[in-house]
Amino acid sequence: MDLAHVNATLRMFEAPEGRSQYPVYMDTLRLFKRGEIVRICKAALADEGPLDTRELALRVMRAKGLDEGDTVLRTSITYRIVQSMRLQWKRGQVKSPEKRSGVRVWCVPV
Template sequence: MADPLAISILRRKRDEIESAIAAYEAKIEEAKRDLSAVNTTLRLFELNGEPEQFPVYVEVRHLFKRGEIVKLCRAALAEEGPLDNRELALRVVRAKGLDEGDKVLRKSVSFRIVQALSMAARRGTVGDGGKRKGVRLWTTET
């Protein structure tokens, strides 16, 4: 026996409403993802430049202008004499006003110093003072 007309109409209406709800839920999830992306981007633009507000994932290379690392290192070497990578990293972090206690930041800056000063040593603008306790030593003499 066939269902009465009212029951089949109600079932069809129920199916339409269920599919509409599923579509709205998908749109809500998409809107939540979009909102999250906008909030993340907005947070990056709202930074006012204070070092302690930089997110953890900021690359060190964006903190320095071109040639600034070599300039800061040469100033520290001229003032204090031969220094190794770790000591120079601390001087550079201090000169930029960044967090001196952040070991990850100092290590990243140290790697950038090695790269920058190696190129400067090839050009003859800084000297290689050998190694001290397994760490490269830099001088102002070429």
């Protein structure tokens, strides 16, 4: 693990002047308005039926016009979706009937 940190530090200092090969990541806290993730997720669930968290992350990224191939950003958004949807689940606004390949599946109650 220590070697990985050393390698990452070396890569950072060996980077070219423009640092064009290293993408800059956005702060996901300011990327979404309050309740926007929940609105996008509920709309996708109402249109398409039950979706797992990874599929919801792709729908949210598509709705915001973000790069779906950016795995770091997608993982960050996935964690935000899990937090938001769990709060909605506790309030009874969404259901989670199962897990699919270790990922929670969400649906809108009928």
